[in-house]
Amino acid sequence: MxxxxxxxxxxxxxxxxxxxxxxxxxxxxxxxxxxxxxxxxxxxxxDTETAQQMASRVREAELAHLRRELEREIQFQMLDVPAYQLLRYDFVKIGAIKGWEATFARGQERLEKVFRNLTLEQLQKLIDLYNANPQSPTAAWLKRVKALREKIRELERE
Ligand SMILES: [Zn+2]
Known part of the structure; x- marks a missing residue:
């Protein structure tokens, strides 16, 4: 160019x-x-931007990037469906939904919402469920999601 x-x-x-x-x-x-x-x-x-304005702009850009990454991970597919759909019985195990909610065919939207609203502690419990198998793609995916959420939370606190 x-x-x-x-x-x-x-x-x-x-x-x-x-x-x-x-x-x-x-x-x-x-x-x-x-x-x-x-x-x-x-x-x-x-360029009259102050150091503080620049830091804030860089932070916003970083946050936007991380949020896009997180969005992509949330839609991550396993066995041709969003991975969170495969976790419905695990959501019961960690107390995020009731057993009857997992038994009935639940809409994708509802399960997505459950997944998005998991606390970091609940995410860690899910990771613990899959961590026994070091090759588990589910554990690796959950760890990526947790790491992104932690970074976002850290930046939002600044
Ligand atoms: Zn000049």
């Missing part, structure tokens, strides 16, 4: 900016700059 040629808003120096770069400092005067786009036109703006 060709570089974009733009002038520094502070000193007017011609800058050759790689298309992938968003924020940088002018090589002439050191002014922090941001590459902006509007209606197909690229231009430079002085």
């Amino acid at each position: 060709p570089n974009i040629l733009l002038s520094c808003t502070n000193c007017g120096a011609q800058l050759s900016i790689p298309d992938t770069v968003q924020r940088f400092a002018c090589e002439q005067c050191g002014t922090p700059l941001r590459l902006e786009r509007s209606g197909g036109i690229a231009y430079l703006a002085e």
Whole structure:
């Protein structure tokens, strides 16, 4: 991809900016700059974002990424159905639903909701049920879900 040629808003120096770069400092005067786009036109703006604003923006991006990952894991398929559907009797074992709820054919929506609302402690109990088999794909999947939820919770607390 060709570089974009733009002038520094502070000193007017011609800058050759790689298309992938968003924020940088002018090589002439050191002014922090941001590459902006509007209606197909690229231009430079002085970057006044504070360190705190930047940290918060990075955190939001990280959270959005983790939430997308978690969403993908929740829809993870085993035996051609979402994995949480295979856990309905395990949901009973850990007290997340009643036995009769698992016995009747339950809608996917309900089981998904149960899975989403499990506490981290309940998730750990599920992992313990499958952990005896080191090759268990269920245990590996549950651990990925738990790790993502823990990271999200940690970031949300900051
Ligand atoms: Zn400059």
